[in-house]
Amino acid sequence: xxxxxxxxxxxxxxxxxxxxxxxxxxxxxxxxxxxxxxxxxxxxxxxxxxxxxxxxxxxxxxxxxxxxxxxxxxxxxxxxxxxxxxxxxxxxxxxxxxxxxxxxxxxxxxxxxxxxxxxxxxxxxxxxxxxxxxxxxxxxxxxxxx
Ligand SMILES: Cc1cc2nc3c(=O)[nH]c(=O)nc-3n(C[C@H](O)[C@H](O)[C@H](O)COP(=O)(O)O)c2cc1C
Numbered sequence: 001x002x003x004x005x006x007x008x009x010x011x012x013x014x015x016x017x018x019x020x021x022x023x024x025x026x027x028x029x030x031x032x033x034x035x036x037x038x039x040x041x042x043x044x045x046x047x048x049x050x051x052x053x054x055x056x057x058x059x060x061x062x063x064x065x066x067x068x069x070x071x072x073x074x075x076x077x078x079x080x081x082x083x084x085x086x087x088x089x090x091x092x093x094x095x096x097x098x099x100x101x102x103x104x105x106x107x108x109x110x111x112x113x114x115x116x117x118x119x120x121x122x123x124x125x126x127x128x129x130x131x132x133x134x135x136x137x138x139x140x141x142x143x144x145x146x
Pocket of ligand 1: 009027031034035044053065068069070071096
């Protein structure tokens with residue numbers, strides 16, 4: 001059993017679109033450093049405004065990580081959707097995978113009923129996990145294609 005935590009937040013960086021991918025890369029770099037040590041896995045979705053994140057691992061590690069993330073000034077309006085025990089990790093290959101929303105990935109969002117912007121109020125933990133699983137497959141295929 002591992003703990004799975006799902007939350008959403010809003011980026012505090014109102015900078016130009018060009019720096020959004022850079023912002024995601026920087027966050028993933030600091031996340032991966034810690035998550036590798038704590039064996040926390042998961043996935044981070046970013047559309048330039050909203051973050052959706054799934055954290056998986058031992059209860060203590062996930063809660064410690066979430067407590068640290070909540071304090072981060074790079075985002076605000078952190079909203080916890082779910083903390084639940086799951087049988088096994090669903091993002092086991094990533095000490096934090098990430099996916100930046102692009103036009104190419106648009107169809108995946110639309111197939112999950114997410115339009116132009118991610119509205120956390122219309123989401124649930126189950127919907128976020130389903131979206132992230134599809135984006136995980138998409139990113140894995142893309143990486144293999146390069
Ligand atoms: C949206 C978002 C997601 C993050 N995800 C993680 C994460 O999964 N693991 C982690 O350790 N830090 C994560 N961070 C970064 C932490 O908030 C914090 O900056 C970092 O753990 C501190 O590391 P450093 O000071 O060594 O760079 C995230 C930050 C943001 C804004």
